[in-house]
Amino acid sequence: ETTAGMAQIVIAIPSKQAERASKFAGRNWLPDLVLDWADHGSERFLIIRGKPGSGKSTCAAWMCGAGPLPADEQTRAKLERVRRLWDAAYFCDANLLNTIIPSQFSRNIAGQLAVRFPAYDSLLLKYDQTARIDVVQRANNVSGDQVAVKLFNPTFSSAPEDIYQKTVARPLAELAKADPNMKVFILVDSMDEANTFQLPNIVNMLASSTGIEAGVRFLVTTRDDPKIVPRFAAAARIIDLSTGRWRTETDSDIRTYVNTRLAEPAIAARVPPAIHPEALAEKLVQVANGNF
Secondary structure (H helix, E strand, C coil), X not given: CCCCCCCCCCCCCCHHHHHHHXXXXXXXXXXXXXXXXXXXXXXXXXXXXXXXXXXXXXXXXXXXCCCCCCCCHHHHHHHHHHXXXXXXXXXXXXXCHHHHCHHHHHHHXXXXXXXXXXXXXXXXXXXXXXXXXXXXXXXXXXXXXXEEEEEEECCCCCCHHHHHHHHHHHHXXXXXXXXXXXXXXXXXXXXXXXXXXXXXXXXXXXXXXXHCCCCEEEEEEECCCCCCHHHHHHHEEEEECCCHHHHXXXXXXXXXXHHHHHCCHHHHCCCCXXXXXXXXXXXXXXXXXXXX
16 A cells, blocks of 8 residues: 555565565465554564574565465455555575675665655755665665665665664654654564664664654564563563464464475375375474464
């Protein structure tokens, strides 16, 4: 759903997350929870947390446009709404240093918001009049299409928190003040990966976003890390993928995924004839213990 004057954007999903999401199965209950937060919630943050292997990053990629749509028409419509929700998204990966550098995060988010909101360019230049905003074409890892991306190149050299304030926090605050009914949704994946970077890091900067207008909202994913979750908890709604609350749904999702993979000819050929696929699937669901 694109408001007049706002450009529809295509989220750039990293190839690793896009590949994992290509065989996505289940989690059809997740769009309902995200939309309830977006439509009716007042919390600044929605935290999706879980143990390693619970599928946090894959869920993030799925909600941004990677992976298959649900077969059920109603659920598919809800996921499509979630996919249109994001004004910017960012995926952190501790193995790719450039993705957890705070200044790179700020530049990337600012560039996405500048594509989404026509007025954002002038707000960026307000804080750095000699900055350069470049438009480049990049291949989308999901569709393969070329996507226009804006890169904000500031000329000022300052602390990471200052760059975040000048490129993201203050422009967003001004944008929201100009339209009190505006809602801005930003997804940031793998806060636990970002927290491996020396202080100050992306986690610190996002935690400082509480002063921005209420219409600016963040969905973040993370492991249940005591160094991260309490930083946001006072202003957050939490979905825990590893809790017993969703265990029935999670086991069902894993069962769907396992059965889909077992039906693939290359895998089916490796299953001994004496082993019934349904029995094998149930055993794998038990061994998975809630993890994909």
